[in-house]
Each structure stands twice: as C-alpha cells, then as structure tokens.
Amino acid sequence: MGLIELAAAKALASSAVFLFITLLMMASAKRISTCIVLFSIQSAIMAAEILAMAYAGKSVGAYIVAALVIAVKVVAIPYALFRIMKDLKASQDVASSTTGAQSVFMMAGLILLSFFAVAPYAKTLRLDEDLLAAAVALLLAGAFLMVSRKKALMQVIGLLVLENGIFVAALTTTYGMPLVIEIGIFFDLLMGVFLMGLFVFRIRDTFEHLDVSKLRRLRG
Amino acid sequence: MNLAIDVIQALLLVAIAPLVSGVIARAKARMQNRRGASLWRPYADLLKLFRKQDLVPDTACGLFRLTPAILFAVTVTAAAFVPVLHPSAIFGMSGDFILLVYLLAIGRFFLMLGAMDGGSSFGGIGASREALVSALAEAPLLLALISVAILSHAVSLSGMVLCTVQQYPFHLSAVYVFALGALVLVAIAETGRIPVDNPSTHLELTMIHEAMMLEYSGPSLALIEWASAIKLTLIMALLIGVFVPWGMATSASITALAIAPFVFVLKLTALAIAVAVIESSIAKLRMYLVPDFLGMASALAILAVAFTALMR
Numbered sequence: 001m002g003l004i005e006l007a008a009a010k011a012l013a014s015s016a017v018f019l020f021i022t023l024l025m026m027a028s029a030k031r032i033s034t035c036i037v038l039f040s041i042q043s044a045i046m047a048a049e050i051l052a053m054a055y056a057g058k059s060v061g062a063y064i065v066a067a068l069v070i071a072v073k074v075v076a077i078p079y080a081l082f083r084i085m086k087d088l089k090a091s092q093d094v095a096s097s098t099t100g101a102q103s104v105f106m107m108a109g110l111i112l113l114s115f116f117a118v119a120p121y122a123k124t125l126r127l128d129e130d131l132l133a134a135a136v137a138l139l140l141a142g143a144f145l146m147v148s149r150k151k152a153l154m155q156v157i158g159l160l161v162l163e164n165g166i167f168v169a170a171l172t173t174t175y176g177m178p179l180v181i182e183i184g185i186f187f188d189l190l191m192g193v194f195l196m197g198l199f200v201f202r203i204r205d206t207f208e209h210l211d212v213s214k215l216r217r218l219r220g
Numbered sequence: 221m222n223l224a225i226d227v228i229q230a231l232l233l234v235a236i237a238p239l240v241s242g243v244i245a246r247a248k249a250r251m252q253n254r255r256g257a258s259l260w261r262p263y264a265d266l267l268k269l270f271r272k273q274d275l276v277p278d279t280a281c282g283l284f285r286l287t288p289a290i291l292f293a294v295t296v297t298a299a300a301f302v303p304v305l306h307p308s309a310i311f312g313m314s315g316d317f318i319l320l321v322y323l324l325a326i327g328r329f330f331l332m333l334g335a336m337d338g339g340s341s342f343g344g345i346g347a348s349r350e351a352l353v354s355a356l357a358e359a360p361l362l363l364a365l366i367s368v369a370i371l372s373h374a375v376s377l378s379g380m381v382l383c384t385v386q387q388y389p390f391h392l393s394a395v396y397v398f399a400l401g402a403l404v405l406v407a408i409a410e411t412g413r414i415p416v417d418n419p420s421t422h423l424e425l426t427m428i429h430e431a432m433m434l435e436y437s438g439p440s441l442a443l444i445e446w447a448s449a450i451k452l453t454l455i456m457a458l459l460i461g462v463f464v465p466w467g468m469a470t471s472a473s474i475t476a477l478a479i480a481p482f483v484f485v486l487k488l489t490a491l492a493i494a495v496a497v498i499e500s501s502i503a504k505l506r507m508y509l510v511p512d513f514l515g516m517a518s519a520l521a522i523l524a525v526a527f528t529a530l531m532r
Contacts, residue, residue: 016394017394017397020394021397021401024401024519024520024523028516099512099515100509100512100513100515100516101511101512101513101514101515101516101518101519102515104515104516104519104520105515105518105519107519108519108520108522108523108526111523112523112526112530115530
C-alpha cells in the first residue's frame with residue numbers, strides 16, 4: 001500500500017477522534033476567538049475527510065466540494081467572524097452559563113450518547129459507526145453551545161457547528177450530496193453568517209450588549 | 221543485563237532531574253528575552269544547600285526532620301517503576317501503576333504533615349491547598365492509566381509500554397488521545413506548574429508547593445527540591461513511555477541500547493521546552509478555578525475509559 005492510500009485510510013479512520021477533540025476543546029474554551037479557530041480546524045478535518053473519500057471513490061465532484069469547504073468554512077467564515085468580532089469591540093468572554101468542567105462533562109456525555117444513539121443504525125445500514133456518531137455529536141454539541149453560551153456570536157458558532165454535523169452525516173450516509181446542492185448550501189451558509197453578523201450588530205446597537213439571556217422581553 | 225539497564229534507567233531519572241528543571245528555566249528565560257542561568261545551576265543550588273546548616277523551627281517535632289528523607293526515598297522508589305530505556309523496570313509487576321500513583325501520594329502526604337508541623341501559617345495554607353488539588357487529581361490520574369491498561373490488556377507499566385511500542389505511531393486509538401489529554405492536565409497539577417501553581421514565585425496568595433517547603437532550609441530543602449525535580453521528570457518519563465515510547469530498546473542489541481538514551485533525552489528536552497512554552501503563554505488560574513481545571517481532566521479520563529468499550 002502506498003503512502004497516500006495509507007494516509008487517506010488513516011484520515012478516514014481517525015477523523016472522528018479529531019472531531020471529538022475539537023468539540024471538547026470548544027466546550028472548555030473561554031474565548032470566542034478560540035472557538036472560531038476551533039471551528040476552522042473542525043472544518044479542515046472535514047475537508048481532509050472529503051479528500052480521503054474523493055481519493056478512495058475517484059470522484060471529481062468531491063474534490064470540488066473539498067475545495068469549497070476549505071474556501072468557505074476554513075477561511076471565509078472564520079475570517080468574517082473575526083472581522084465581526086473586531087468591529088463589535090465586545091469582550092472576548094463566551095459568557096457560559098456552565099463552568100468549564102460542567103461543559104466538558106456535558107460534552108463527553110453527548111459524545112457517549114451519540115454513540116449509543118447511532119449503534120443500531122450503524123449496524124443495520126453497515127455504515128462507519130465512529131463517523132456517524134461524530135455527526136450526531138456535532139449536531140448535539142452545536143445545540144448545546146447555542147443553549148449554554150450567552151453571547152450572540154456564540155449562537156452563530158453553535159449553528160455553524162450544527163451545520164457541520166449535518167454535513168458529516170450526509171457524508172457518511174450518502175457520500176455527500178450532489179454538487180449543485182452542495183454549492184447551494186455553501187452559498188446559503190455564507191449569506192447566513194453575514195445576515196447573523198448584521199443581527200449581532202443590531203443587537204449590540206439597540207441593547208448595547210450581546211447577552212442574549214437578557215432578551216427575554218423581546219416578544220412580537 | 222536487564223537488571224543493569226533497569227538500575228541505570230532509574231539512576232538516570234534521578235541524576236538528570238535537576239537538569240530538566242534547568243532546561244525548563246533556561247527555555248522560559250529565553251522566551252522572556254532574558255539570557256537565563258546556566259543549565260547546571262540546579263546542581264550548584266543543590267550542592268550549596270547540602271553544605272548549609274539545617275535550621276528547624278522550635279515548634280517542630282521529629283516528623284519535620286524526617287519528612288524530606290521520606291519524600292526523597294519514596295520519589296526515588298517511584299522512579300524505579302518507570303520504564304525509560306527499555307519496556308521493563310526494576311520493580312515491574314502487575315498493578316505497579318497503582319502503586320506508583322500511591323507512592324507519590326505518600327510523599328505528598330508527608331510533605332503536607334511536615335508543612336503543618338513547621339508551625340507557620342503559610343505551611344497550613346499550602347498543605348490544605350495541596351490536599352484539595354491532590355484529592356481532585358487522583359481520580360483522573362488513575363482512570364487515565366486504567367483506560368490505557370484496559371486497552372493494552374496489560375496490568376503493569378512495562379506491559380502498557382510494550383503494547384504501545386509495538387504499534388505504528390499513526391495507529392492512534394481514541395483512548396490514547398483522551399487518556400493523554402487527561403494525564404497532561406493531571407501532570408500539570410501534580411507537579412505544581414502553571415496554570416495550577418507557579419513554581420518560581422513565593423507570593424503568599426498563590427503558592428501551593430512553595431508554601432509547604434517555606435520552613436525548610438539546608439540539606440532538607442535540597443532533598444525536597446531534588447525530590448520535586450525527580451517527580452517532574454518521572455511523570456514526564458511516564459508520559460513519554462506510555463504514549464510515545466518509540467525509540468526504546470525492545471531487543472537487547474547493542475545499537476538499540478545505545479540509541480535509546482539519546483532518543484529519550486531528545487524527547488525529554490522537547491517535552492521540557494513544551495512545558496516552558498505553556499508556562500510562558502498561559503496565566504495562572506485562580507485557586508477556585510483549579511477544581512474546574514481538574515474536572516476537565518476527570519471528564520477526559522471518564523471518556524477514555526468509556527471509549528475502551530466503544531472503540532475496539
């Protein structure tokens with residue numbers, strides 16, 4: 001077996017572990033900038049995964065998807081988030097409602113839960129159990145980050161992590177969606193981040209803080 | 221032959237321990253744009269202290285005098301359990317990793333007693349803080365080692381090391397990754413480095429380990445300093461042995477045995493520089509955040525044990 005085949009096989013087999021590590025580090029992170037960097041790393045791991053699959057499946061479309069992931073999720077979105085953060089001039093604190101240890105415990109619990117959740121399906125559908133569990137763990141972790149962090153920017157990052165989960169799930173179950181749909185999703189996501197950035201600015205300008213836990217009286 | 225290497229590797233750990241402290245101090249100084257003291261300064265310090273008079277507080281009983289000797293003896297014994305140059309050790313036996321953890325705990329226990337016996341209020345503060353940190357660090361340390369033991373189907377440290385050394389470096393298991401994460405966090409707390417404790421200050425509000433040895437002087441202080449240097453080195457050697465043992469002499473050939481010390485020293489230096497980088501880039505945690513820090517280690521250790529069942 002050549003070196004590239006070996007690297008591709010290893011990237012596929014161990015990508016789930018690396019995704020779990022980024023999730024645990026996100027749970028323990030105290031600064032928003034750390035979370036943005038971790039999201040970028042997480043997307044880079046996904047890109048490596050797609051590249052490995054593209055190499056194994058010899059499909060040209062997958063290479064384009066990998067390039068899109070790198071362009072949009074590894075570079076563009078983190079850059080946009082950093083710009084938003086710089087312009088907001090807000091504090092770096094994620095304002096978590098749980099302590100660091102509680103968050104890490106919770107995240108570990110979610111990871112274990114996702115393994116138990118996918119175990120029956122992975123067996124019957126003969127899918128890669130670790131990657132499917134990673135997808136579910138990303139979904140749960142994104143939701144958890146959105147619920148437990150009070151800063152508006154962290155809700156955006158939580159949503160992006162959740163979206164990564166959907167992407168990994170699509171990747172493991174159907175080896176990725178058709179190219180046109182994939183491009184559409186990336187465009188949507190980019191626009192979504194810009195829109196949410198605008199909303200964050202509006203929240204800051206109207207209420208002079210970014211703490212979403214204080215927005216309880218905001219009812220239509 | 222094997223016994224000779226076992227003895228040599230234990231003596232190596234004891235002998236190069238001050239040098240490791242010197243390397244860390246030098247690397248930290250370089251990172252802060254200072255020239256830093258010589259690498260050999262810890263040896264000179266020990267020599268100087270051994271020549272000085274041993275002062276004992278009036279309030280202290282015999283325990284105060286006995287503590288440094290017990291601490292040193294226990295730490296050197298613990299060093300004899302760690303495989304360094306080849307996957308075997310003098311006292312290698314089944315369950316030795318549990319004994320290693322509790323040998324270090326005995327040393328810490330006596331250091332705490334000695335600190336309280338010294339009669340100064342700082343000794344008491346340091347002892348109570350050390351009790352808190354060590355109580356919280358014990359569970360993740362044991363759990364992480366147990367998870368590696370389960371994965372490698374070994375009951376001794378040498379078995380674990382042998383299991384890792386026979387794998388390819390890139391065949392990483394999730395268990396190893398989580399156990400390594402937990403052990404690194406615990407090692408920082410156990411050896412009293414930043415962000416849990418700062419080894420280079422004597423600031424009464426923050427010090428833990430330094431507060432306990434405040435009343436000691438002369439040869440007693442030298443023994444305690446040496447023992448804590450050995451403890452740092454042996455925990456680093458443990459991390460190297462369990463997680464990156466490649467380069468160890470697995471056969472009894474001369475070349476393998478000749479290469480092993482160089483590879484070990486290289487890895488130890490890399491780890492020492494990593495410690496210096498961490499210490500220069502992270503601020504010390506408030507005392508009340510230390511349980512939180514060790515809670516993360518516990519979560520990782522529990523995840524490591526759970527993954528031994530999930531990922532085979």
